Amino acid sequence: MAAVAAGDATAGPADCTEMEERLKAENMTADVEASLPAGQEAFAIKCRDVCRSYGKLKVLSNLNLTVPQGYIYGLLGPSGCGKTTLLKCIVGTLKISGGHITVLGKPPAFPGHDVPGKKVGYMPQDLALYNEFTISDTLSFFGRIHGLTSKETQARMDFLIDFLDLPQKTSLVRNLSGGQKRRVSLGAALLQNPELLILDEPTVGVDPVLRAKIWQHLVEIVKTGKVSVIITTHYIEEARQANVVGLMRNGHLLAEGPPDEVMKMHSATTLEHAFLQLCENLDQVSSKRDSTSQEALEKSQSFESGRDESRPILAIGPGAAEEVPKYSADWKVRAKHVMPKWRNIAALMIKTLVRMKRMPGSLCFQFLLPVIQVSLICLCVGGDPKGIQVAVVNNETSSSSYSQSLLSFLDNSSVEQVPLSHSEAFDGIYNGEYWGIIGFGKNFTSYLTKRSVYPL
Template identity: 45%
Template structure:
């Protein structure tokens, strides 16, 4: 490779889609950028300029051809492109609105392994040079033009050997635009910097050493500006461009652009070789070099033209030795962690909300689910005469649970249930007391009529099964109390009224456990998991859409580093969330905790890390916020319903149970119940398996996210 060549593009093709929807973006592009030159890439929007720049940076794969930047293909091992050898200014502003100008430059300075002293020195220079307000101004308070200038500062900050600038002078006043060009010319002449830039102001590209004119993915011409003006006998570059667009390349989107490209290349190659003056503005912007350069056709690829520069040494070698990848990666992670922590600190209300939201959700669950029924309306029609035993039974029913509403006849009581004024009707016929005594004293004479007369007839509305079951349990419990009290008052052993099934002391748990206690372990796991999904599910999407992720990756950051840094920075949030959650669950709502609280915390923490990993996968797959939100919401209910959190797995169909066991909450929830309600430790297989399962899910999701990001080149 020619050491004078900073960037070489040889027969590069790039397309999107396939079949009838295939769109050719770059068609056989050939261009050469000589070291120490300013190369202006001109063309209308959509002609492929930005696509070509992304290919040069290694941010976009291309279909065919060869690209070299500073001596090696982008992404080569040990190469600094993407990385510290390149400075990049994208079309988007691509700045963190929560940062000040100083913090923005410090972040990118850390990515480029600059000392804070050097960053401060460069910040002072760039802020003054680009006429920016104080470096403590927040980016979000800047005007559009000021933001563009800060974006330009980021590219210039570490003084890289290659600068790629996508429309750096948009929104800049003419005087400052002139200063910017003078600075670019100065760093090219006095150093070993190469600059590739695009611009909408075609005429300002006359200050470049070389310009390339693009349209429809084809390079129409590549030459010093003076050469183009002379060959096409035009006074302005804009006129040259219009001439090339109308004469060299017909405006035929449906035509064969590849053939047009070859034809245009041959015509361009046959241009006469002439001796011309190459315009070179000095550092002060007032002089022109007398250096003359022959315009030579490059026979290796038709659209390339080489130029020897006296200020570029032929023996200069491209620097490719950087710090070890390990230290570089740690430096990037450190910079990303500081960036994430600073973003959190700048949004305290959101941070507090993230801290307390899991606890609030648990409070809603504990307050709304599993409590005893209160004041359930029940209609009563008591025609018992005399109403001795019926009245005694009604007194045994808890008044806090059941609200007894008396009616004069059966029709009124039944209508109360029909009209949804009561959940049940208790009916006692006229001989209830006498028939009940008869069946108790002389069972052999208890006919069907006597048994029916001595029974409480219950007519229920069972459309709400939970109310129906709770009401049934209360009525049966009340009758057992009534029977025991009656036998005791008659001098008999009250135990004779008990059902002949004796429930001994439970092996695990106690009779005071409620449905809430059964669900609480699963709710803790699920709330932690899905709140953690919210911490990461938008992490790539928002930064990708604003160009922030792309800019960081051009600086050498990898997706894995982004994930590691985000996990480290959000780990603090996760720990606070879990601590508050367990304090609320165990300290306030008295959820049983017979086992090690350390194991409970560990298992919950792993659930949170698993949720973060799942959020990364969603973020890597989705390009829009609404898509990520829909996937997160769509995942929530299947996990809740199929993980045995609400209802036991034993009630599921066998095939569905296998799916349930494979979910990240099922076995960990069972393990959490074992720790909290049974006092189990790691010696029990269920507990150890729960930890292994969620740990495996976490690692698997992170690896899958990394693979998706690698495939998508995000």
Template identity: 40%
Template sequence: MTEDVIEESADVLASPQRIDSETINSASDSGVDGVIVRNANKSYGSGKNKYKVLQDLNMTVKKGTIYGLLGASGCGKTTILSCLVALRTLNSGEIQILGHELGSAEIGIPGPQVGYMPQELALYGDFTIHETLTYFGRIYKLKTKFVKSQLKFLSELLDLPPSDRLIKTLSGGQQRRASFAVALFHEPELLILDEPTVGVDPLLRHNIWNHLVRQSVDHGRTVIVTTHYIEEAKQANTIGMMRGGRLLVEDSPGNLIRNYGLPSLEDIFLKICLKDDGKSSASQLTETSTSTRTSSNETCLAQITQPSESSTKASNQKRTPDDKCHTVKTVSKKKRQSLNFRSSLPSPRHVNVLIRKNALVMFRNVIVFLASFFLPAIQTALFNVTLGGEPTSVKMAIVNEELDLNQGRFCSNNTMIDCSYSMLSCRYLQYINDNIIQVPYDNVTDALAAGKNGEVWGVIQFGQNFTEEYEIRQLDGNSAELENIFRSRINVSIDSSNQQIDAFIHKWLVEAYRDFCHGLMKACGHEPGAGYMPVVFTDPVYGQKDTQFTESMAPGLIIAIIYSSSLIFITGVFVGERQQGLVDRNFVAGVKLVEIFIGHVGFQFVMTFCQTSTVLITMLLIFKVPCHGNVILVFFISLMQGSIGLCFGMLIASICDNINGALYLTQANFLPILLMGGICWPIEGMPSTLQVIARFLPVTYGIECLRSICSRGWGIEMPVVYMGFLVSFAWIFGLIALTLSIIRYRKYSS
């Protein structure tokens, strides 16, 4: 009864821009439509920069047919396809696929019900053809026997190269065919192909279209394909012609040629575009679309716009159109909430496949693998070899006015061990560390000039009567005159442009004076310690009196190396996959966002585990940097800091769309941590405001924790140690939550 009413009222048609959810549900209930899009709008940007990509687009694809979507580049073809596979979301409008709302649990999209071939290659270049299809076969949970048979069949159909060839070694056309094979591989109910025949020779293009026809006719599969070759679209059951984000016409090739009286689809497309002129009003578009609309659209439109009395009574007995729309949306919302809850649970099978994929990609790239595995250990070795050692061959100018210039400028080589107040300047110089090379000068002027020219690191000057004045000062003690004190001094001027060399020179000269006094007091029968300063540094609470620079820097350097290595590698890998479209293709295949995250972080965590082990082995065993605490605690706090680097890297990768931006953010993140995290300099030496900020950095508590374990031997019961672990845990979970939120937001707001 209802069908008769529809046919009788088919001549009264409403604007396609006004088809609401009633249309969608009526069409899907009839079982004839595979894909329905109504009032689709999509725009990017905001304000003056807002750009509309789709404008009130309506599209109907019958189930078991081929739909050819034609249009110039930039007209919105790729955008609407990406919306159909849930890679992007509409700003407004409705999409139903195979009778279900897009995103519902029954539809299987994203998932095994759809085969998607994007414009970009979106394949792993380090995989062979066989490995590529096997990888997606595991994602789709296909049996090994089916995978082998499909590989053989598709290799013959698409004339693929030998299956052991790496994707990156194939030509552009061969790569496109391999990508097409992935879309066909699992025999999905819906095929969405974005320009599958680009770069393919005419004979192979003919075979591809024949295969698509067989898939639709023999197996009832629905195919949506875009193409630049307009004439090949004649083999499609329905053609949709797009321009400026709008669907100008939707009809079969035969009807278009007959209605427009033109011999080719190109001529028809040109005529429609000229008529549209890019500025057609909504009414003009309605008229054009109405004249070429398919019969299925006419029946759906007629049922809504001109219902008969009987159909009205029938609909009133069930529900009003408004009630029905409300009911559909409510049910869909409940389904979507349930689906989101289930989608938050990762599949162990998918995670396992993704981790194996990441491992294979890493192992195939030998240079990157070796760098990621051994570079941290090499950096640790370079740190121990290049830092912390005492400088050697440090030249110091010696101006000794005690020497009789007529007898030469050099002191006698005779070692003075008796209690003799004679040439004490030479006696002192004999105690100076051998790392200082003593260069004699006749006068202070020449010596200072040599220092300014960079020939020496400083000047040591003794007055003309240094020995006599020193002896008087010793005898007079507290009653020594100021003039005597000045003349008995050893004057030292140092080039302080290098703080480390300056500190070492100070240390060596003070030690030389201590040994000089000790030797003189002992030779004269006095208490050797009488000439020492009254300030005595006894055994330290922790560490040693002469703690090596490498030992004090080791905790900060360990964490800096592990953190930065984890950060850089995972950022580059994930951004690279996003940029190549690999993440999107995995998502369309049914891989959840949380699974992609776990797959990357899980594999990189194994690499971080290995990197942490090699760094600690190099630092503690090979270079003997002392560790007074529990080595297990050292390992775990280092591993957790590396995990923070992993999570920070994923956060950066989720924000950036290209490698350059990720590298800039990585460097911008690492430099403040290097400077303010207590790696190079204690945070106590910073301004008070920066000290507060430094406490919020991810590595600060970790470095303090590691330093307390290694240098102080503290355990987990100490506040500094357990705070390091607690803060690290908080950073890890906080970064994971933030990263997943950003990925999900960008996914559903794109």
């Protein structure tokens, strides 16, 4: 026992420092969770053990994330770490491989839950706009989709055009610059005053003054506590204006908490420095864990109150598994969820008509292409055969026989009849001169007459 105690005492200051960092991380987790309102309604988004894979590539691995109601959540991380994939899973456009996601109290795409829908404003990283539309057409289209009246859409349109410093609403999207297109996409996300805003790098290529204006607007709309925002950005220092930040790397959430607390915990003056320190600490712990034997890992896990060493040291979130709530919907709600909405059909019809009006060449192509396809099929595939040589062996000599009448009904342009004897006809078939043989016996007419008079 003395030897063991001596060994523990000589473990070195590095292990003690590591333990202190872990205790600080756990204390910060408790402080963040204690500051949040209690109850299910206190969270706009809850992700628990979320996994998402593309084939063998695992993009999200047991990710836990919590977005409080009425907060701005800044999701930070390098390109390719899984931010966009996570946002698509939250919106409901991608299905998760494992885990559980709750958005505004229910899972995404749950019957009767407007997620995706009116409750969520989503601005994707890629521009999803129709180049044939004007700014007015774009916002009017999304207004119809979300069920806004013409007056509501027009009022919001006037505000957003002025707020986002957009050109005239009659300007075509295809004539806008990249930054202006991103602002139109942001305007479409803000149009219906959603309860949850999901913005994937909205300030890329935006003027610094306008960027500050956008952040000021986000801060103002969350003050009521009814609107929550999750935003991704490449500008790490920009995220200091968020209430909570999550630092993400390789499909894992390294830390989650108020920006000042994250920097304070790592004695950093900037978020970027704190993020760098997090990554370096995680790499050191991973390499140290790989070089340590399994027995040493078990002792460390036992000493640290059973903490799972496979989880990142600075991961934030509840350690114990949460019970997944069960949700149910009435059959009427499910039926209404399956049936298409008339306003969506009307919006899509108007969208198609506007695009056809702005693209007359495409309209002509849509009408001419089927005509060209049918014409080619008729010319190359569907024509009648011509000049097929067929050997005819007719053993009846009378001109009034039924065989002569039958042969006269054949189309001579398609079938060319060649009268031959029995042996000549078969020799021609063997030599490939004729396609077939039509043969009549001497008693064809008499037997056919008997069959018609005395049927079987």
